Each structure stands twice: as C-alpha cells, then as structure tokens.
Amino acid sequence: MIEFAPALVPLLVTLPLLGAAIALIAGRHRRTQVVVSVVTLTVVCVIAAILLYVVDSGDQAIAVSVGGWPIPFGIVLYVDRLSALLVVVSSIVLLAVLLFSVGQGAADGDDETPVSIFHPSYLILGAGIFNAFIAGDLFNLYVGFEILLVASYVLITLGSTESRIRTGVVYIVVSLVSSILFLAAIAMIYGALGTVNMVQISERMAELPQETQLVLHLLLLLAFAIKAAVFPLSFWLPDSYPTAPAPVTAVFAGLLTKVGVYAIIRTETQLFLDNDVNQLLLWVALATMIVGVLGAVAQAELKRILSFTLVSHVGYMIFGLAIATPAAIGATIYYMVHHIVVQTTLFLAVGLVERRAGSTSILRVKGLMKAAPVIAVLYFIPAVNLGGLPPFSGFIGKFALFDAAAEVGTPLMMTLIVGGIVTSLLTLYALMRAWNLSFWREEDDSAETEARISYLGASPAGVETERRVIPRIMTASTMGMVGVTVALTIFAGPLYDVCTRIGAALLEPVTLVQLEQQHELSTGGDGDKEVAP
Amino acid sequence: MQVSLVLILIMAVLFACGVYAMLERSLTRVLIGFLLLGNAANLLLLIVMGRPGLAPFFDGETPSDEMTDPLPQALTLTAIVITFAVSAFLLALIYRSWQLGEADTVEDDEADIAVRERSIDTTDTMDDETEIEDTDDDATTDFVDVDTSPITVLGSRDFAGLRDDAPVDRPGNRGGDGS
Numbered sequence: 001m002i003e004f005a006p007a008l009v010p011l012l013v014t015l016p017l018l019g020a021a022i023a024l025i026a027g028r029h030r031r032t033q034v035v036v037s038v039v040t041l042t043v044v045c046v047i048a049a050i051l052l053y054v055v056d057s058g059d060q061a062i063a064v065s066v067g068g069w070p071i072p073f074g075i076v077l078y079v080d081r082l083s084a085l086l087v088v089v090s091s092i093v094l095l096a097v098l099l100f101s102v103g104q105g106a107a108d109g110d111d112e113t114p115v116s117i118f119h120p121s122y123l124i125l126g127a128g129i130f131n132a133f134i135a136g137d138l139f140n141l142y143v144g145f146e147i148l149l150v151a152s153y154v155l156i157t158l159g160s161t162e163s164r165i166r167t168g169v170v171y172i173v174v175s176l177v178s179s180i181l182f183l184a185a186i187a188m189i190y191g192a193l194g195t196v197n198m199v200q201i202s203e204r205m206a207e208l209p210q211e212t213q214l215v216l217h218l219l220l221l222l223a224f225a226i227k228a229a230v231f232p233l234s235f236w237l238p239d240s241y242p243t244a245p246a247p248v249t250a251v252f253a254g255l256l257t258k259v260g261v262y263a264i265i266r267t268e269t270q271l272f273l274d275n276d277v278n279q280l281l282l283w284v285a286l287a288t289m290i291v292g293v294l295g296a297v298a299q300a301e302l303k304r305i306l307s308f309t310l311v312s313h314v315g316y317m318i319f320g321l322a323i324a325t326p327a328a329i330g331a332t333i334y335y336m337v338h339h340i341v342v343q344t345t346l347f348l349a350v351g352l353v354e355r356r357a358g359s360t361s362i363l364r365v366k367g368l369m370k371a372a373p374v375i376a377v378l379y380f381i382p383a384v385n386l387g388g389l390p391p392f393s394g395f396i397g398k399f400a401l402f403d404a405a406a407e408v409g410t411p412l413m414m415t416l417i418v419g420g421i422v423t424s425l426l427t428l429y430a431l432m433r434a435w436n437l438s439f440w441r442e443e444d445d446s447a448e449t450e451a452r453i454s455y456l457g458a459s460p461a462g463v464e465t466e467r468r469v470i471p472r473i474m475t476a477s478t479m480g481m482v483g484v485t486v487a488l489t490i491f492a493g494p495l496y497d498v499c500t501r502i503g504a505a506l507l508e509p510v511t512l513v514q515l516e517q518q519h520e521l522s523t524g525g526d527g528d529k530e531v532a533p
Numbered sequence: 534m535q536v537s538l539v540l541i542l543i544m545a546v547l548f549a550c551g552v553y554a555m556l557e558r559s560l561t562r563v564l565i566g567f568l569l570l571g572n573a574a575n576l577l578l579l580i581v582m583g584r585p586g587l588a589p590f591f592d593g594e595t596p597s598d599e600m601t602d603p604l605p606q607a608l609t610l611t612a613i614v615i616t617f618a619v620s621a622f623l624l625a626l627i628y629r630s631w632q633l634g635e636a637d638t639v640e641d642d643e644a645d646i647a648v649r650e651r652s653i654d655t656t657d658t659m660d661d662e663t664e665i666e667d668t669d670d671d672a673t674t675d676f677v678d679v680d681t682s683p684i685t686v687l688g689s690r691d692f693a694g695l696r697d698d699a700p701v702d703r704p705g706n707r708g709g710d711g712s
Contacts, residue, residue: 073604139608146615153622162633165626169560169639172626176567176619177555183574183612190605191581 005054008047009064009077012087012134015040015047016127020120027116034102037119041098041126045091048130052084056498061510063136063519071516072197076136078515081502082333083133086262089337090133092484093254093344094126096477100348101247103473104355118158125151125251132259137197138186141263145182145227149175152256155248156240163243171240178226185219192216202270202509213275220267221277228260230318231288234311238295241310242303242360246351249303253310254344258336261317268321269329269506279412281322286416288315289423296430302350302360305434306343309386309427313339316423319416320401323408330503331400334496338393338488342382345481349379352478353438355468362434367443375470376439378478383435385485387428393488396496398424535584540576547573558639560627564620571616578609 019040026032055061061080065071079087101118128148135141153175157168190196192212193204205213222233229237237257241249268281292312299305317339320332350360352375357365369376385392402420405413488495510518547569554566582605589600 139611143611143615146619150615150618150622153619153626157626157629160629160633165630165633166639169626169630172623173555173563173567173639177570179615180567180570180574184577186608187574187577187581187605190578190608196604196608 005051006062006064008051009062009079009134010066011047012044012130013127015044016123020123023119023123033119037098037123040123041091041095045095048084048087048091051079052088055079055081055084061518063515065519071519072195072200072512075140076197077134078136079134081498085498086133087130089340090129090255093340094251096481097247097251097344098122099477100474103471104247117154121151121154125155129255129259133262139196142182142186146179152252156244158245158248167240167243170236174226174236178223182223185223188219189216198270199510199512199515203512205271206274210275213272217272217275217277224260224263224267228264229257229311229314231284231291237311238304238307241307246354250344250347253347254340257310257314258340261314261336265321270509273509278322278324281318282412282416285315285319285322286419288312288318289419293423293426297426300361300363302353302362302434305430306346306350310343312423316401316420319420323404325404326503326507328404329506330500331397331404333499333502335397335401338397341484341488342385342394345382345485346386348478348481349382352378352470352474355470362437365438366441369439374475378482380435381482382485383431387431388424391489393485393492396492536580540580544573544576544580547576560630564623564627568620575609575612578605581605
C-alpha cells in the first residue's frame with residue numbers, strides 16, 4: 001500500500017483546484033457544479049483516510065518533493081499523522097457543510113444569483129486548508145494560508161450586501177496584516193538560517209543565540225495568533241463571522257482558526273522546541289478562555305454567542321500546547337478535532353434555527369421545542385458537548401487536558417485548570433440560556449419574562465429574515481455532523497491512541513536525514529541523488 | 534552576509550508609512566498602506582538574500598560563491614503575485630462599498646455600538662466616545678466641505694438612474710438591500 005501512497009499526496013491540493021476550475025467553467029449549470037464539488041471533496045476525503053491509514057500503520061511519515069528538487073531545496077509536502085488526521089477531519093466537515101449549502105441553495109431557487117461563485121471559492125478554500133496542513137516548508141505554509149484567505153474573502157462578502165461588506169472589511173484588513181507579519185517573519189528566518197524547510201530550520205535553530213530565537217519565535221507566533229484568534233488578537237472574529245451566510249460561518253468557525261492553531265503547534269513543537277515561551281502562552285490561554293466566554297455570556301444573538309465561545313475554546317488548545325508534555329499535546333490534538341466538528345455542527349444547527357424562526361436573537365426566537373423538535377435535538381447535543389458534559393467528546397478532551405496539567409502540578413497549572421472549568425461552566429451557561437429562551441419559552445410569553453431578560457438589551461438585536469422551509473438535505477447534513485460528534489465519543493479510544501502517538505512524535509522533531517530517508521522510502525529509492533547539497 | 538544600509542532604511546520607512554496609512558478609516562488609504570507594507574516585506578526578502586551576484590542558472594558554469602541566492606527571488610515573486618491579487622480584490626471591495634453607502638470607510642460594528650450605548654446608560658463615562666467629537670468624523674472621504682476640493686464626491690444616491698445591480702444571494706430582497 002505504501003508504494004502508491006506518495007503519489008496521492010499532491011492530489012489533496014490539485015484535485016480541489018481542478019474541481020474549482022471545472023466548477024467555475026460550469027458556472028451556469030448548477031447541477032454540474034454541485035456534482036463536481038461533492039465528488040471532489042469525497043475523493044479527497046477517501047485519499048486522506050488512506051494516507052492516515054498508511055502513515056499510522058507504517059509508523060512512517062510520507063515526504064514528497066514536488067518538482068523533483070533534492071530535499072532541502074524544493075517544495076516538500078510532508079504528511080505525518082497530525083497532517084493526515086486533520087485533512088481527514090476537515091474534508092469531512094467541508095463535505096457536510098457543502099451538502100448543507102446545496103440544500104439551502106436548492107430551496108431558495110437562486111439559479112442566476114452569484115452562488116455560481118460559491119462552489120469554486122469553496123473548493124479553493126479547501127485546497128488552501130489542505131495545502132497548509134501538508135506543507136513541509138514555511139513558505140508553502142504561507143502560500144496555503146493565502147489561498148484559503150483569498151477564498152475566504154470572497155466567501156465572507158458573498159452577495160456583497162452592505163452588512164457583509166462592512167464586516168468583511170474588518171476581517172480582510174486584519175488578515176492582511178497577519179499575512180504581512182508572517183511574510184516578514186519568513187524573511188527574517190531565512191536571513192538568520194538560510195532555509196525555509198521546517199525540518200532544516202529546526203536543526204539549525206540551535207545555532208542561534210536565544211535572544212534571536214525569541215524574536216523570530218514571537219514574530220511567527222504573533223502572525224499565527226491573529227489567525228487563530230488568541231486573546232489580545234481575537235477582537236476581529238466576533239465582529240466578522242456572524243454576518244456571513246450560515247454555511248460559510250460554519251466552515252470558517254470550524255476550520256480557519258484551527259489552521260492557525262495547527263501552525264502554532266508546528267511552531268512550538270518543530271521549529272522552536274528549545275525556545276520556551278510556555279509561561280507566556282499559559283497566561284495568554286487563560287485570558288483567551290475567560291475573556292472569550294465572558295463575551296459569550298453578554299451576547300443575545302446566537303451566532304455571536306457561538307463566535308465568542310469559539311474564541312474562548314481556542315484558549316484550551318493553547319493551554320494544552322503550553323503544557324508541552326506528550327500527553328498534553330495528544331490531548332490538544334484530540335480537543336482540536338473535537339472542536340472542529342462540534343463548533344461547525346453548532347453553527348449549522350443555528351443556521352437551521354435562523355431559517356425556521358427567522359431570527360437568531362434569543363430574545364426573539366421562542367417556542368421552538370414544540371415547533372421544531374428535530375432542530376432542538378440537533379442544537380442540544382453539540383451544545384452540551386461543547387459545554388463539556390460527560391459522556392461527550394468535549395468532556396474527554398477537557399478531562400485529558402486537565403489531567404495532563406495536573407501531572408505537572410505547578411500553581412499556574414492549577415490556576416489554568418480552575419480557569420478551564422469556569423470557562424466550561426460559563427459556556428454551558430451561555431448555551432443553555434439560549435436553549436431555555438429559544439426552545440422552551442412559550443410563544444405567548446408574559447411581560448414578566450420579557451422584563452426579566454431585558455438586561456440582554458432593550459430591543460432584540462438583529463434583523464428579522466423571512467421564515468423559510470428547511471429542505472431535508474440541510475437537516476440530514478446537520479444530523480450527519482451530529483452523528484460525527486457522537487462518533488468522536490464512541491470511537492474515542494482508537495482516536496485518542498492516534499492523538500497520543502502524534503503527541504509523542506511531535507516532541508521528537510524529525511532530522512533532515514530522517515526526512516531524506518522518508519522521502520527515499522516514499523519514492524522507492526529512485527530519488528535524485530546526483531545533486532549533493 | 535553583507536547587506537545594503539540604504540535598502541534597510543527604505544524598508545523601515547516603507548513599513549512605518551504602511552502601518553500609519555493602514556490605521557486610517559478610509560479604505561483607499563488602507564489599500565495604499567497595504568501596498569506599502571507588501572513592498573516593504575518583499576524588500577526585506579531581497580535584503581536577506583545577501584550580496585547580489587551573477588545569475589545562478591544562466592550558463593551552468595558560474596562558480597557557486599559568485600551566484601545570487603535564487604530562493605528569495607522566487608519567494609518575492611510569489612509574494613508579489615499574491616499582493617497583486619489581493620489588491621485587485623480590495624479595489625473591487627472599495628468600489629462596492631462606495632456604491633452601497635457613499636463611503637469608503639471602515640464602519641463600527643452594530644453590536645459594538647449597541648453594547649456601548651448600553652453602558653452609557655449606566656453611570657460610567659470613562660470611555661464615553663461621544664464626548665470627543667471631531668468635525669469631520671462623519672465625513673465619508675477626506676475632501677468633504679473643502680472648497681479647494683479637487684474631486685467632487687458623489688455617492689451612489691446622487692444618481693437617480695444608478696441601480697444596485699450586484700446580484701444578491703437571497704431571492705427575497707433581490708436588487709435592493711443597499712438602501
């Protein structure tokens with residue numbers, strides 16, 4: 001099986017790009033577009049699953065040098081367990097959200113409206129995400145980021161209505177700044193080390209003085225922290241995400257910040273293993289968790305509540321990463337997978353609420369329990385999961401994180417555990433208040449109740465859109481995602497084993513010699529050896 | 534590694550100007566700031582290339598210590614292409630923003646304003662932004678009410694015949710969401 005696996009790696013990026021091209025040409029044929037997108041993402045999902053199996057069973061990462069340049073010089077695509085796992089999860093999420101949006105588009109009958117641009121942009125977004133996950137050098141990571149960002153600019157301003165332009169501008173400008181910072185950081189690293197290959201960077205980094213390392217380290221972290229929405233740099237996210245169309249918000253919330261977190265994981269484990277900023281990261285994680293969730297408690301609009309919880313839960317991942325033990329990093333990976341799936345599912349469920357009730361303000365939506373019991377279930381399961389109640393995957397992930405932190409046992413770790421538990425409870429509080437108000441409140445509710453919730457704002461915020469029927473495919477894809485969240489709990493054992501192996505492997509960075517061996521194994525030994533470095 | 538001090542100074546100035554311009558509310562200035570920043574970053578890539586030399590792939594006989602490092606050039610080219618694409622998108626965005634609201638400025642978030650107003654009702658005036666008022670705060674461009682204004686600023690609403698023809702993705706409010 002290992003023989004043809006390396007040939008599959010570049011397909012993860014080229015297939016979605018090819019699909020995007022076909023979808024763009026077939027702009028006038030909705031049905032063709034849908035078929036192309038669905039087929040492309042399904043194939044990518046299958047390929048990613050095969051790669052995960054090969055990498056995990058063979059205990060050997062796959063390195064592919066694109067263009068035939070010898071290994072430290074050319075572009076290297078590098079698939080280890082972490083990359084493969086994240087590509088599998090993100091392709092499943094992309095596929096489910098695509099089906100959701102197909103249902104939405106078909107129901108609204110918008111044949112000539114600009115959704116013709118939706119499918120190509122969406123596939124390019126996917127290509128960017130996959131490229132970022134399998135990039136073996138920093139510059140290719142930058143290119144992956146740019147591919148997904150440019151596609152996301154188009155998606156977040158889709159339809160170019162006034163509110164979307166307004167919020168899109170904030171998102172775009174912030175992303176531009178972080179991209180420039182990233183590019184400047186790459187230039188500095190190249191200036192200091194003469195390479196952009198991540199493996200070679202990690203080998204040569206030890207030769208630099210600690211102060212120089214710290215500067216490069218913080219510059220990279222700054223760029224990634226903006227993308228991952230880590231506390232002082234997270235202000236842009238709750239402003240810009242909620243106005244986009246429901247499927248777009250869902251996929252952004254699930255995946256885009258996680259690409260940033262992935263980059264931070266690589267930075268902390270592979271590039272700067274000896275340069276320790278974990279104390280700083282722990283405080284930042286604490287602030288991200290607490291400030292984010294306090295924002296969620298203050299909101300009265302479902303999408304904004306979710307955006308704030310998204311920010312706050314990025315804090316858990318930074319927390320796990322900053323503990324920097326194999327167990328903690330394994331827990332972080334598990335938590336990341338859990339959070340990608342659950343956050344996307346919640347946004348999809350809220351998309352259903354919006355269609356059914358014509359609003360996402362919890363002051364306005366009421367009586368959904370009677371009117372739409374299916375949506376109630378689809379909201380409740382991921383909400384409880386995100387809040388971290390047992391037996392769901394959120395509980396497993398958080399418990400594993402706290403366990404790893406308790407093993408270290410310093411006072412700061414204990415503070416973070418308390419902070420994490422408080423955050424978890426407040427998340428539950430925010431989501432359950434929304435649950436009580438939107439689902440359990442009677443349609444004809446008394447003035448007394450109105451008065452009691454008036455602290456959330458005098459007039460219900462948010463515009464009322466028309467109530468529309470929910471096509472079956474939207475409910476079905478949301479159900480599918482809820483099924484995946486439950487599967488994360490049921491198959492937590494094997495999945496957690498994989499995550500533990502990732503955690504152990506990440507703390508022992510690959511050397512260049514190993515990378516070359518992996519490359520030779522991948523290409524069957526016919527590598528181009530004639531050019532010695 | 535030898536580098537040119539002049540290039541470093543130019544890069545620093547470009548970075549400074551770019552950041553300054555990006556802090557403005559006007560989107561056009563943000564675009565200019567972004568272009569300056571992008572060029573500054575590209576210049577930084579060229580600076581880390583080190584001493585310039587002969588073309589590396591020209592005849593295959595150049596000794597390796599006289600070659601220019603080709604990799605930063607490749608990186609710069611890629612970065613230039615990306616900057617170009619993003620600027621094109623930003624220009625389209627600015628045009629659309631102007632078409633919709635006679636303005637090319639970054640607006641405050643609605644919910645932020647709501648939260649701010651909620652806190653004004655309570656006593657604290659510490660960060661009450663309404664206290665400080667600049668006369669041209671509401672101006673949508675730099676040239677409003679300036680007699681010597683080189684450009685007459687017209688918005689979409691000044692043209693009776695101008696139709697908001699951008700397609701929308703919701704059939705319910707096709708063609709008229711901007712007003």
